[in-house]
Amino acid sequence: MFDPIRNLSLYSVLEEHVRSYPGKIAHAMGARRFTFADLLERVDRLINALDKAGVKSGDRILWLGQNSDGIMELLIAASQLNAMLCPTNWRQSRAELADQIDDLEPAVIVWQEQEVGKEIAAARELAVFKDGLWLLHDGEGKGSYEGFIESASRDRNDHREVDTALGALIIYTAAFDGRPNGAVLSQNTILLENLVLAPTMRISNQTVFLAVGPLFHLGTLMQCLTVFHMGGTNVFVRRTDAMSIAQAIDAEKCTRTWLVGKTMDEIVDLNADGRFELKSLRSVPHTDAWNAMVTVEQLDTLVPGYGQTEVMGLAVLPYYGSGTTGIFGRPSPLCQMRIVDEGDRDVEPGEVGEIVFRGPIVMNGYWNRPELNAKRHRGGWHHTNDLGKREADGSLSFIGPKVQMIKSGVENIYPAEVEACIRKHPDVADCAIIGIPDAKWIQSVKAIVALRPDAKATSRDIIEHCRERIASYKKPSSVEFRESIPRGATGGIDYKALDEAYGGGNYPGGTTRTS
């Protein structure tokens, strides 16, 4: 419900920033630099243009492109019309993109020609949904995003009755059932999470944040949103590229970003002649050469906490649980957390169960998935599909996704728990647990183990090691040795490859139930 005097929206935050930070840069990308006043003018024009184009409450706007300041300005504009922006994964195949167009049926699609235009054109052909206004982001004049903005008046939009409890942002995630689902997040959820993330991530109005990670994931986008809310500056690069990153840090005096080691090394090589000044950047330590170029800052903790897109990124944070047994910390001041069994009954501290949440950081639901929503939100709690346990001090130990659950007789076995046990064996370098069919017990536990060089542990040693440490039904029935455990791009175990190689699968619990 609209309450003008108590309203807090992305648009109202921007309005205040124009007064509080005169002349300050809000967005920078390459040669483009917009002050908060510039940004408000662009957002007002966008709102007026979208309004004229018939965009109304509940409508979807789809962003088909790489990282850009356009994502932030479209989100602020869409939300002031009670419409929603979905910045989607540009790395998806044409078929996946077409599926998402059909899933969202967007009123407006902003698309990018450079690098991704061909796949997008193919997706547009494939999609059943043929309506929607297509605007080219990296173009000019009629049919372009800039032309669209310029076509409208700059009349102010503070009179609009925005309902901040409605969806404003859609982020696709969680392909548990083989199809990504779009988590719908409200302005209330976004703005509240910002207030918790700011102290946790040391974001303030002094922050100049370089958005390197993809904005179609919350990991980077939630930081941009917090920087915006606190009155800091957001700097964008189109994609991860050492040259663009080094140039942006130098030009905008960026203070924070998030880089993987490989990118840091590339920047070190690129900047061997010291042509880029990178001292403004506060970074975790890396190589000596990197440390000499930036300002090294030791963080209190490298554990980021626990969360998922469906709870606005982070729900459990070490910041709110100093010195806890469970290194993921305690729930933030924005949520309640329980650990429950299959019947949604609380399990005892120390016992593994599904992590469920309640509170204003819970998504409104998945777009267009009423049955899944009823299931995930059953009993008034959001079910994460993730497993964890409460330690005796009330903190959380995250165990792993529930989807890989193995069923042995009536017992549920979670690979992460058995893997953690095997990794404690001195001969083990890495391991993975899968479930294989078992005539008597539905499934049995198979361990895939990579030993350290010259280590001599046998199958029997590994099984004995587990028998002494965890419940007997959880120990592996068989062990396979191999040189290394296959892992995906983000470092996660490639269970699919292992299941194919060793005859595992049918999770969770050997198809006895679905997630």
Add this chain to the structure above:
Amino acid sequence: MFDPIRNLSLYSVLEEHVRSYPGKIAHAMGARRFTFADLLERVDRLINALDKAGVKSGDRILWLGQNSDGIMELLIAASQLNAMLCPTNWRQSRAELADQIDDLEPAVIVWQEQEVGKEIAAARELAVFKDGLWLLHDGEGKGSYEGFIESASRDRNDHREVDTALGALIIYTAAFDGRPNGAVLSQNTILLENLVLAPTMRISNQTVFLAVGPLFHLGTLMQCLTVFHMGGTNVFVRRTDAMSIAQAIDAEKCTRTWLVGKTMDEIVDLNADGRFELKSLRSVPHTDAWNAMVTVEQLDTLVPGYGQTEVMGLAVLPYYGSGTTGIFGRPSPLCQMRIVDEGDRDVEPGEVGEIVFRGPIVMNGYWNRPELNAKRHRGGWHHTNDLGKREADGSLSFIGPKVQMIKSGVENIYPAEVEACIRKHPDVADCAIIGIPDAKWIQSVKAIVALRPDAKATSRDIIEHCRERIASYKKPSSVEFRESIPRGATGGIDYKALDEAYGGGNYPGGTTRTS
């Protein structure tokens, strides 16, 4: 509107703390120590008892007593029933207390016998409103607060449909028009402000806060609320008393409190033999003897920011405006601020105007004051009655109240209130109140009185008249008689002329700047 899955209430925070902080002390007062689990049980019993007593949505509960953990538990319980708690100023006169009873018409009154019981009994006699359930806080058995709690079941109350946008807390303030007004604050307002206050005031789950200042003002209460929300411990003393304070710091290992210099000196004297261990307390520096007893901590800034009860205490904070010209800082991420002229038009940066706010920290309104609310909230902005200016960098310089406020010790005195009292004296034709410098109390109250023809009232008569009707600290210390009170063209008292004639001035509050 009740949204079970996204609900965040004082009660839901408490529920989570029981899980997140097993065994941890939530409240301590003297020998009483309650864990979060104890507190939840007490709150549940209170809710069930209040419910049985017929307390319903919108009802008021009045706290007539000194500082106590009871204020916090009653607030949590009342808010879960959509009812409101008003902890009122126990230093008021019987007539003022009676006025407040009649203003609130409370369903339940919790009162204290010790020290304040006589005035309260007299106020009860004076009040027109004779209903309401009276419960004695410092008593036992039937008719007592503890008996009331014990009488009810401990059935859980998480099923209740709480609307966190409704009023939960009433704090009387701002006697600008001669009568205090109760600012109604919602749970949304309280919980949001907590998220901003926590990093600003360095409050975390490690904090053990000693509430010394009166809980009928937001200054201390908002810190208790933030400590509660973050999972810290609140420790209470009945009133400012060096012995109780030293005992509490020692016993509970308090880390934070707020003391005036005089109290610190008293504690130094009292603890000359070192019988109390006070090292847990982090304090601003004071005398050498004090510094040796506590842990001295330099704060980044001693300027607390700007706010008022009507915007949940603090709205503009240095924390959100590092290095600004206006030392009060910039608006917090929870509000918008403008500086306006009499016609509600924005004034230019650098020009003085009235400070107005919008955002979720704005009170719902004053209790039972529809006309005043319409005026203070005109045009969708809360008008503070305070003057300030925006500096060129967007920060705030606070100037002072639009009216003449006098400061006596820690108390704010509004001339209109004392004038209204004096005018009731049959011998008085007109009067005005000014503040003159006072070596001990910052300012003292001076009355300028014009008597009716042939009237004979003396200074002593006027002072006695006030002593019987308003709080003792508000009564004049001196009275000057003159034939008439100078008034300007529009009929307003010419305070400037009176200040010049009798040595008054330096408003607001002498040389201090608290509003």
